Amino acid sequence: MTTFITNFLEVFYVLIGLIMLFAGIESFRDQENPARIGTGLFWVILAVIFAGAKFLPYLVIGILILILGLLSLFKQIKPGNIKGIDEKVAEKSAQRLGGWIFMPSVVLAILSIVIAQFTPLGGQIGIGISSVVALITAAVMTHANANTTYHDSERMVRSMGTAGILPQLLAMLGAVFTASGVGELTAKAISGVFPVGNHLLGVALYCIAMAVFTMIMGNGFAAFAVITAGIGIPFVVAQGGAPVVVAALGMTSGYCGTLMTPMAANFNSLPVALMEMKDNLGVIKQQAPVATVLLVIQIGLMYVLAF
Amino acid sequence: MEYLKLIGIVIIILGFALKFDTIAVVIISAVATALVAGISVPDLLTLLGKSFVENRVVSLFxxxxxxxxxxxxxxxxxxxxxxxxxxxxxxxxxxxxxxxxxxxxxxxxxxxxxxxxxxxxxxxxxxxxxxxxxxxxxxxxxxxxxxxxxxxxxxxxxxxxxxxxxxxxxxxxxxxxxxxxxxxxxxxxxxxxxxxxxxxxxxxxxxxxxxxxxxxxxxxxxxxxx
Known part of the structure; x- marks a missing residue:
């Protein structure tokens, strides 16, 4: 079954590669983008990695990743000129479909849980199958054709841009940290000044560290990879804490930090600019009291649920 | 000098805090960590490739x-x-x-x-x-x-x-x-x-x-x- 699932997943990675290839082709064709070559290359390289991982040596993929890094470092990846959607078509279709337009999303969410829970295929295959079923549902309902679906796909991928691949790169970084023994080292360093073995203190240390590092870095995902390896595992999981609770509540503890930092510009500074607010920290001021309360609750909740 | 391995954490925290290019910061952090840990260049590239491929599931969305x-x-x-x-x-x-x-x-x-x-x-x-x-x-x-x-x-x-x-x-x-x-x-x-x-x-x-x-x-x- 495991081999079957691995092979089956490969089909979905090829599909992802295909979607990325669409984005690459359209980026190359975007004459108005001064960085069209770099942007096109970025997506095509990713398409090759996703679809061809089975046939490429890891060494080659490693080199390709370095190239992605160089493209990004030298500002050669830009969203460019992405064609928006036709508001009139959208308005007309919204009139016709009403609330049914949400149907494909409901299909996706429910079907993926059903497949994960009631079949031996597991959650990842579940997401793959239900994404395809949801797309077909959407296409049938909206009478979408292949041409517009192609453009809808490339538009979504290109507008997401490099932010879309960041979670996977952070997961890669986490794996490199593990292979280099960084987790053990931070654990050793911290255990010198912090008592290991006290459940509540361990949980508090982990949750607060998630929040603080997210505040500094402005990105909860990045903090998760680093802090879970360095603190979450040795101070909570290794003491008997349930990994799933540690992960779920650790990430949301990080979000408390996101709500309190000007580093998370997309969430806290963007509204200030959009609405021409006078107080630059206005959004953060409204969020800080709730975020603080939530952090305390999460420490308690993790302590209760994990042990 | 074991603690040099923490260079990757320093790079990622400073890189994000100072708003450098995020993709480049993550990759540089990974490369620096592996190099300091004494991993050779070919092995480092293999490690990068393997870790990235094994985490493709993150991009399933x-x-x-x-x-x-x-x-x-x-x-x-x-x-x-x-x-x-x-x-x-x-x-x-x-x-x-x-x-x-x-x-x-x-x-x-x-x-x-x-x-x-x-x-x-x-x-x-x-x-x-x-x-x-x-x-x-x-x-x-x-x-x-x-x-x-x-x-x-x-x-x-x-x-x-x-x-x-x-x-x-x-x-x-x-x-x-x-x-x-x-x-x-x-x-x-x-x-x-x-x-x-x-x-x-x-x-x-x-x-x-x-x-x-x-x-x-x-x-x-x-x-x-x-």
Whole structure:
């Protein structure tokens, strides 16, 4: 079954590669983008990695990743000129479909849980199958054709841009940290000044560290990879804490930090600019009291649920 | 000199804090860590490639993009706007809370529209201002507060409900990272354990928003009845 699932997943990675290839082709064709070559290359390289991982040596993929890094470092990846959607078509279709337009999303969410829970295929295959079923549902309902679906796909991928691949790169970084023994080292360093073995203190240390590092870095995902390896595992999981609770509540503890930092510009500074607010920290001021309360609750909740 | 290995953590924290190019910072951090740990260049490249490929599952959410793109072209935003417009004739706090509920439910179904741009700026903030202004003229400070609270409500809903969707980037990242760390967990279990915080955040934010009404003296319904 495991081999079957691995092979089956490969089909979905090829599909992802295909979607990325669409984005690459359209980026190359975007004459108005001064960085069209770099942007096109970025997506095509990713398409090759996703679809061809089975046939490429890891060494080659490693080199390709370095190239992605160089493209990004030298500002050669830009969203460019992405064609928006036709508001009139959208308005007309919204009139016709009403609330049914949400149907494909409901299909996706429910079907993926059903497949994960009631079949031996597991959650990842579940997401793959239900994404395809949801797309077909959407296409049938909206009478979408292949041409517009192609453009809808490339538009979504290109507008997401490099932010879309960041979670996977952070997961890669986490794996490199593990292979280099960084987790053990931070654990050793911290255990010198912090008592290991006290459940509540361990949980508090982990949750607060998630929040603080997210505040500094402005990105909860990045903090998760680093802090879970360095603190979450040795101070909570290794003491008997349930990994799933540690992960779920650790990430949301990080979000408390996101709500309190000007580093998370997309969430806290963007509204200030959009609405021409006078107080630059206005959004953060409204969020800080709730975020603080939530952090305390999460420490308690993790302590209760994990042990 | 074992502690040199922590150079990667320093790079990533400083890189993000100083707003350097994120993709490059992550890759440089990985390369530096592996080099300091004494891994040779070919082995380092292999490690990068292997770690990236083994974490492809984190990007599984790309598969959901074509569907979202199709329904976006066919009126996803317009349908949501129509639903939210029905929230008229309510107090500021209630508008905010119903929006919070809509945002959380939408997130649970994987619909993460850019809330600040598509809803808060054009719709929620003006609606709350209208509701609060119905009582009397708003001061510039109150208007600023309403804008901030509308943005904050969107963020609360977005952050604490996004992990209710099994194919979200966050859930997949957690599952993949925990697997790399040797403690594999199922994405569906992560969703299950994300429910309590989604509910608690809703309750706390709802109370917070109801209290928000007080500063606008929104008791006009009562007074009219009197």
């Amino acid at each position: 790309f598969l959901t993009l074509p569907m979202i793109g199709v329904i976006e072209r066919h009126g996803l935003k317009q349908a949501a706007v129509n639903a939210i417009k029905k929230l008229k004739n309510l107090t500021p706090g209630r508008i905010l809370n119903l929006y919070l509920l809509i945002r959380e439910v939408a997130c649970a179904f994987g619909i993460t529209l850019s809330g600040q741009v598509q809803f808060v700026r054009p719709l929620i903030s003006p609606m709350v201002q209208a509701a609060a202004g119905a009582r009397g003229k708003l001061t510039p400070k109150q208007i600023d507060l309403i804008k901030a609270r509308s943005a904050a409500t969107d963020n609360f809903g977005n952050f604490y409900a996004q992990n209710l969707f099994v194919a979200s980037g966050g859930v997949l990242l957690m599952a993949s990272t925990m697997k790399s760390l040797g403690h594999a967990v199922e994405p569906t279990s992560i969703v299950l354990y994300s429910i309590p915080m989604a509910v608690i955040t809703f309750i706390i934010t709802a109370i917070y928003n109801m209290r928000f009404d007080r500063q606008f003296n929104v008791k006009r319904n009562k007074k009219q009845e009197d």
